[in-house]
Amino acid sequence: MNELFEAIGSSAIGDFMAVNPYAFPAVETLHVIAITAVFGVIMIVDLRLLGLAGMSYAVTRMSRSLLPATWIAFLMAVVTGSLLFTSQPVTYAGNFSFRMKLLLIAAAGLNMLIFHFVTMRGIAAWDKDAPVPTAGRIAGGLSLLIWVCVVAFGRWIGFTMSPF
């Protein structure tokens, strides 16, 4: 695995990200824009699932309407995050906060899949103007908690390793 990371680090992209003085801050800025867009929009859906706001907007309609923009932003976060990773792959791979962040993003994906394929089966009964069942509220609460931790660990990466 380490050989692969070293190869990434010494590739043309990895070299550019590590050496060019503007590359890292510029890509990091795009990464911040992408992740705040992802979390900001997901928060609106999560609060709806928790039954705290927006009850007159059907859950299915809200997620179908807001998720495309969220996916575009998520894709941008993945691309920019990968570019940041190439600047110091070996160090990132060994960083605790970085590993936690990746694990938590996987957990957020799993939470979403469970909600989509299990909890949403009976959604016709509570899609709009109705109390959200416990499973739905757990999905919303978990998502909120996981994304807060993703942002926190992301910030901690910057404090536990030097960018250059």
Add this chain to the structure above:
Amino acid sequence: MIEWLEGLSAWIETTRLHQTVQTVEWVVPTVQTVHLLAIAAVFGSSLVLALRMLRLAGTDWSPAQWQRRLGGWIGLGLVVLLLSGSLLIVGEPGRSLLNFTFQLKMGLLIGAIIVLMPLAGGMKRLDRPDARAAMSLRLLAVLLILLWLAIIACGRWIAYS
């Protein structure tokens, strides 16, 4: 103005709070995380308002309904940004107050708040889901997003100056 900021910066450096923010290791990353979460609330909500004004998302609700749902949320986010941002300034007054990127960021922030007010007012009047927003309101919505993008970029750039 610059002299006043220099005086303020020098005074902040003599305070106990400045010492605490500087020396307690977890304070800065924690406050920055809160700052980022508040940016997410404000920027994400603005994005949804703008997408709604352009009829690209959220069309089940009227602009007025979206404004009622997210207006207060954006306001709360701005308060959290102001408080967490102030604490970050206390930690490093010289690198923020006297920094051009920071001053530009504050100017853009005032611009965003000025844009937000007529946008919210205009959305309040569009209370039918099929109501069409005037071109000027749609332009304000797009301008708001551009301002947030510039503000976020300035914020990240302060760390490198």
